Amino acid sequence: MRTVKLTVEYDGTDFVGWQVQPNGRSVQQVIEQALETMLKERTPVVGAGRTDAGVHAAAQVCSLRTERTVPLKAFVMGLNSLLPPDVAVRAAEEMPEGFHARHSAGGKRYVYRISNRPTRSPLLRRTHWEVYRPLDVGAMREAARHFLGEHDFAAFRAADCPAKTTRRVMRRFDVEERDGSIAITVEATAFLKQMVRNLVGTLVEVGMGKRAPDSIRLLLLEGDRTKAGPTAPPQGLTMDEVFYGGR
Incomplete structure (x- = not known):
């Protein structure tokens, strides 16, 4: 076989x-x-x-x-x-015998893309979340640093998430801006259901000035989904790579 x-x-x-x-x-x-x-x-x-x-x-x-x-x-x-x-x-x-796409994976990387232009873009609407209000990318980067390392991400999972544990190790969390678009790259050992989209929705609130970058620490400690940001729309999210062989 x-x-x-x-x-x-x-x-x-x-x-x-x-x-x-x-x-x-x-x-x-x-x-x-x-x-x-x-x-x-x-x-x-x-x-x-x-x-x-x-x-x-x-x-x-x-x-x-x-x-x-x-x-x-x-x-x-x-x-x-x-x-x-x-x-x-x-x-x-x-x-080799025993390989399993999900169980053998050592981590995943996702990229979430935001179009931060004042007008809509017909070319980006299927691959970006279009946010017309200007975002403070510096504040978003400051907030993103709090996600790095091992944390309980209960505040950022879907209500029907079946995971038995909500602790995950975040290896990378980058926020990059270029030509009116923002790319958020996240890499972790594993992700909870809708976790990336909930992280992004919360970061966008930081970028809009609706919450302080330091508020992320309390969200991670309390684990209350109702206090985190909204779920970002799906079209901005791309599964970028799955890691095997110890990574």
Whole structure:
């Protein structure tokens, strides 16, 4: 039995999310359908993370197991000929027994993009959160520093988050501004449901002057979701990379 790792890119705009759901088209669903057509058997895939509806991926990872002996290039070229235009396989690798896209991951990196221009942008509306009010990026950077290290992120998870523990290790949290856009890059051992979007929603409140940068420390200590900022919209979020091999 072979274990194959696929690195997948997708525009999440028209998907209900990664995971198969009864209420619409999912990324997992279209990949499994393409695999069944190519391999002539039902082949489930497991994703490294369950991106929400509207969230994109530059390098989502999924794994599958099969007895078929098709060459690795078929998992790239063959699947891409069968997949819809908003999903593509970037790479395929043969992995050792026991590899699992989610359980074997050592961390993930996400990038959240904000368009901070005074007018709307037709070109950015599917990939950025458009915030027309000027944001204080310096204050946002100051607030972001409080997230680094190991903390309880209970104040930044969705109400229906199933995680048994809310402690996570934040390895990187950068806020960069360029040409009217803000890119927020976060890297952690793992993330809670909607955690990145809730972190960003809180940082935008800091940028608007609605809360002080130091208020982040109290949010982390109290763990009260109702005191943190709103959930940022999904279209600005991209899963950028999944780390394996000790990282």
